[in-house]
Amino acid sequence: MIGYVPGASALHRAHPYTPLAIATGLLLMAFAVSAPGAVWVVVAAAALFAASAGVLGTVLRPAAILALPTWVLLTILHGLLGGAPHVMLGPVAFSVPGGERALVFGGRLAAILLAFLTALATVSPARLVEAMTARGVPFGRVYLLVSTLTVVPRLRARVRQIVDAQQCRGLRLGGSPLARLRALGPLVVPLVLSALAEVDEQALALDVRGGTARGRRTALEPPEDSRADRAVRLAVLVAVVAAYAWKFLGAGG
Amino acid sequence: MSAAPGRGHAVRWEAVRFAYDGVEALRGVSLDVPAGTTLAILGPNGAGKTTLTRLLIGLLRPRAGRVSVGDWDVAAKRPDELAARVGYVFQHADQQLFERTVRRDVAFGPQRLGLGDGGVERALGELGLLGGAESHPYDLPAPARKLVALAGVLAMEPGVLVLDEPTAGLDRAGRDRVIAALRRRSVDGVTVVVVSHDLAFVAEVAERIVVLREGVVVADAPAGRLLGDAAALAPLGLEPPPAAAVGAALGLPGAPIRVEDCAAALGGVRWRGTGA
Amino acid sequence: MALDAATFAYPGARTPALLDVSLAIEAGTVTGVTGAVGAGTSTLLLVAGGFAPRLTGGALSGRRDIATNRIGIVFATPWTQLTGLATTVRAEVAFGPASLGRPRGSVLAACGAALRDLGVEHLADRDPASLSGGELQRVVVASVLAMEPELLVLDDPAAELDPAGADALYALLPELARRGTAVLVATPDSERLARTAERVLVMEGGRVTRDGPPAAVLDDTDVARIARAAGCPAPYPLDVAALVARVVR
Numbered sequence: 001m002i003g004y005v006p007g008a009s010a011l012h013r014a015h016p017y018t019p020l021a022i023a024t025g026l027l028l029m030a031f032a033v034s035a036p037g038a039v040w041v042v043v044a045a046a047a048l049f050a051a052s053a054g055v056l057g058t059v060l061r062p063a064a065i066l067a068l069p070t071w072v073l074l075t076i077l078h079g080l081l082g083g084a085p086h087v088m089l090g091p092v093a094f095s096v097p098g099g100e101r102a103l104v105f106g107g108r109l110a111a112i113l114l115a116f117l118t119a120l121a122t123v124s125p126a127r128l129v130e131a132m133t134a135r136g137v138p139f140g141r142v143y144l145l146v147s148t149l150t151v152v153p154r155l156r157a158r159v160r161q162i163v164d165a166q167q168c169r170g171l172r173l174g175g176s177p178l179a180r181l182r183a184l185g186p187l188v189v190p191l192v193l194s195a196l197a198e199v200d201e202q203a204l205a206l207d208v209r210g211g212t213a214r215g216r217r218t219a220l221e222p223p224e225d226s227r228a229d230r231a232v233r234l235a236v237l238v239a240v241v242a243a244y245a246w247k248f249l250g251a252g253g
Numbered sequence: 254m255s256a257a258p259g260r261g262h263a264v265r266w267e268a269v270r271f272a273y274d275g276v277e278a279l280r281g282v283s284l285d286v287p288a289g290t291t292l293a294i295l296g297p298n299g300a301g302k303t304t305l306t307r308l309l310i311g312l313l314r315p316r317a318g319r320v321s322v323g324d325w326d327v328a329a330k331r332p333d334e335l336a337a338r339v340g341y342v343f344q345h346a347d348q349q350l351f352e353r354t355v356r357r358d359v360a361f362g363p364q365r366l367g368l369g370d371g372g373v374e375r376a377l378g379e380l381g382l383l384g385g386a387e388s389h390p391y392d393l394p395a396p397a398r399k400l401v402a403l404a405g406v407l408a409m410e411p412g413v414l415v416l417d418e419p420t421a422g423l424d425r426a427g428r429d430r431v432i433a434a435l436r437r438r439s440v441d442g443v444t445v446v447v448v449s450h451d452l453a454f455v456a457e458v459a460e461r462i463v464v465l466r467e468g469v470v471v472a473d474a475p476a477g478r479l480l481g482d483a484a485a486l487a488p489l490g491l492e493p494p495p496a497a498a499v500g501a502a503l504g505l506p507g508a509p510i511r512v513e514d515c516a517a518a519l520g521g522v523r524w525r526g527t528g529a
Numbered sequence: 530m531a532l533d534a535a536t537f538a539y540p541g542a543r544t545p546a547l548l549d550v551s552l553a554i555e556a557g558t559v560t561g562v563t564g565a566v567g568a569g570t571s572t573l574l575l576v577a578g579g580f581a582p583r584l585t586g587g588a589l590s591g592r593r594d595i596a597t598n599r600i601g602i603v604f605a606t607p608w609t610q611l612t613g614l615a616t617t618v619r620a621e622v623a624f625g626p627a628s629l630g631r632p633r634g635s636v637l638a639a640c641g642a643a644l645r646d647l648g649v650e651h652l653a654d655r656d657p658a659s660l661s662g663g664e665l666q667r668v669v670v671a672s673v674l675a676m677e678p679e680l681l682v683l684d685d686p687a688a689e690l691d692p693a694g695a696d697a698l699y700a701l702l703p704e705l706a707r708r709g710t711a712v713l714v715a716t717p718d719s720e721r722l723a724r725t726a727e728r729v730l731v732m733e734g735g736r737v738t739r740d741g742p743p744a745a746v747l748d749d750t751d752v753a754r755i756a757r758a759a760g761c762p763a764p765y766p767l768d769v770a771a772l773v774a775r776v777v778r
């Protein structure tokens with residue numbers, strides 16, 4: 001699942017900026033380190049992040065689906081084209097430094113995916129709107145961010161609706177993979193059209209409800225930004241600064 | 254195999270319960286609708302009418318109890334299999350349209366079921382859609398889209414027609430067309446289940462009425478008897494439709510509930526010249 | 530709100546959807562609009578509310594004066610009118626007044642009143658995306674009422690409401706008018722229009738062809754159809770009492 005998954009974990013209850021800050025911190029850490037082992041420590045940290053929110057199971061699948069093709073590509077590319085020394089895997093000469101590079105890039109990708117899918121799963125869009133509104137962020141920007149974050153669940157709902165309608169009129173789904181692929185045909189055009197129509201409708205609906213009104217919105221239930229929240233975000237900041245200081249100064253000095 | 258007109262199927266709900274997460278929508282509903290009957294389901298918003306009818310096409314599965322269409326247990330069938338017997342028009346019917354032109358959309362179902370084009374043209378004609386058949390469904394006004402969805406289902410010539418608020422938003426002309434189309438199906442022996450808040454419409458088409466409230470059946474009676482009985486309707490939050498009210502006010506013979514019956518019963522009446 | 534010789538065409542349309550319409554809507558009144566599907570009633574509402582051509586595109590000619598910027602509109606398709614940004618009905622209804630920057634207390638008060646008026650207080654904590662059709666339509670109407678508009682434009686706002694709910698909503702409109710709102714409501718439901726509106730506009734082919742009190746311009750309630758079919762001379766009675774009064778016994 002890519003999108004919000006209701007839950008009661010500490011991360012779900014935290015200020016919405018906190019999971020976003022942790023995810024951003026993990027992304028920056030993944031680039032701060034360059035040894036394969038260190039990168040995979042960051043991956044482990046991202047997995048821990050997901051597990052602590054109770055969403056590891058839900059984010060693992062989309063993360064794997066998104067990462068796998070790139071991993072395969074990276075392994076082939078770097079393994080076959082990388083420099084010496086090589087190890088022989090059967091008839092194939094596999095580059096050891098190439099393999100390490102593939103591990104680093106693949107690890108970074110995994111860490112980023114896990115971190116942001118977790119943030120998506122734990123930050124309720126409604127609470128994020130309230131949090132940003134309370135900070136005085138203009139509604140246009142809030143809407144842009146939130147509608148981007150919720151695009152997958154919204155598309156899923158549309159697909160569900162169209163598929164229901166088509167099945168009720170005799171369209172057979174499922175069966176062999178080929179049959180499934182063929183069933184995609186009638187789905188794509190209406191999906192695109194209805195997604196476009198939805199953008200218009202949504203704009204109209206928000207306009208009607210004062211979404212384009214100038215002036216500051218009232219935040220009704222701004223999420224509490226507790227001392228713990230701020231401490232966690234500060235810790236993330238310190239860790240990231242330290243890692244980059246180590247990377248540049250440590251390496252240089 | 255698809256059911257040809259003239260062969261409706263009985264529809265039956267047996268001790269059916271259904272809950273959305275956290276919301277109990279149906280708390281034990283049993284109904285037996287003989288083949289060829291036109292049944293109207295009434296009831297306040299949130300009563301469970303849509304939920305009850307969606308069970309017929311397999312879009313929802315009961316948590317307990319059994320739903321059957323003819324000799325089919327719905328639990329054993331997918332929606333696309335059920336489509337050969339059950340034609341379903343959604344409450345928000347325009348979410349049901351997905352093709353680029355009205356004609357293509359109406360033809361979608363018959364093509365899947367391997368039927369010819371005859372039903373498509375007939376349905377378009379019946380509902381007055383031939384003029385706009387090449388337009389994009391989304392370029393039509395919302396009420397017209399509802400008629401397109403209905404045409405798409407009529408064209409499949411199902412033995413059971415299930416319509417969720419088919420006249421909401423329609424003008425008189427559109428409503429009259431729906432009434433005529435349903436009466437024709439009824440003559441053909443099709444079983445019709447129609448959910449509606451429009452009692453005047455219900456009076457025109459239904460033989461039997463079921464009122465649902467908070468997930469249970471609170472009334473089940475022949476249409477003629479219930480709609481003419483203001484005292485029975487009042488506790489259900491309903492009033493007799495205009496034809497029945499006129500009939501009751503003037504003590505017309507035959508207790509008409511339909512417009513034309515009421516007008517016929519008024520046949521010999523003399524009128525004061527002006528409204529003043 | 531006033532229109533003078535207003536003509537409006539949607540982008541790409543060959544013929545205008547609204548043709549040479551002149552009318553004035555006063556605060557404190559309920560005006561009804563009716564007509565066949567495609568006659569231009571929905572377009573009239575969009576133009577009268579200032580939403581066309583601003584949001585729809587297209588071209589408007591003639592004069593339009595709207596004396597307020599507090600305009601509320603409810604379209605005939607409730608399922609397209611959720612903000613998508615609220616997870617509870619309460620937050621959905623509060624969205625409008627909160628957008629206007631009203632203080633928190635007054636937002637919540639307006640929200641509570643609107644939920645009560647539409648009979649959906651019991652749904653306040655539900656997810657607006659999981660409501661039944663009629664529940665959703667009630668919530669959408671409440672969401673617009675909560676903004677306390679001075680010009681309220683409604684396109685068939687009770688199409689999916691149960692009869693009691695529809696009656697209550699139509700009874701609320703004159704009440705809103707008494708509080709100073711100008712109400713413009715379109716619906717094919719001539720029965721309720723005849724009971725509610727002081728004035729009704731009948732549209733055909735984009736033009737307003739009749740304009741006056743319901744009894745003078747409407748002729749297609751079921752009672753009127755019965756009377757006509759039974760040979761009653763025009764003008765036709767619109768409701769049961771009027772019909773009974775016309776029968777010679």
Ligand SMILES: Nc1ncnc2c1ncn2[C@@H]1O[C@H](COP(=O)(O)OP(=O)(O)OP(=O)(O)O)[C@@H](O)[C@H]1O
Nearest residue numbers: 273278298299300301302303304659661662663664
């Ligand atoms: N997807 C859903 N998730 C949760 N609850 C739902 C969902 N859909 C419907 N409900 C609830 O189930 C109950 C029955 O809903 P249903 O749609 O069957 O009502 P209905 O009788 O068709 O009402 P209406 O006249 O408003 O269309 C209602 O309380 C409704 O809020």
Ligand SMILES: [Mg+2]
Nearest residue numbers: 303344661662
């Ligand atoms: Mg319903």
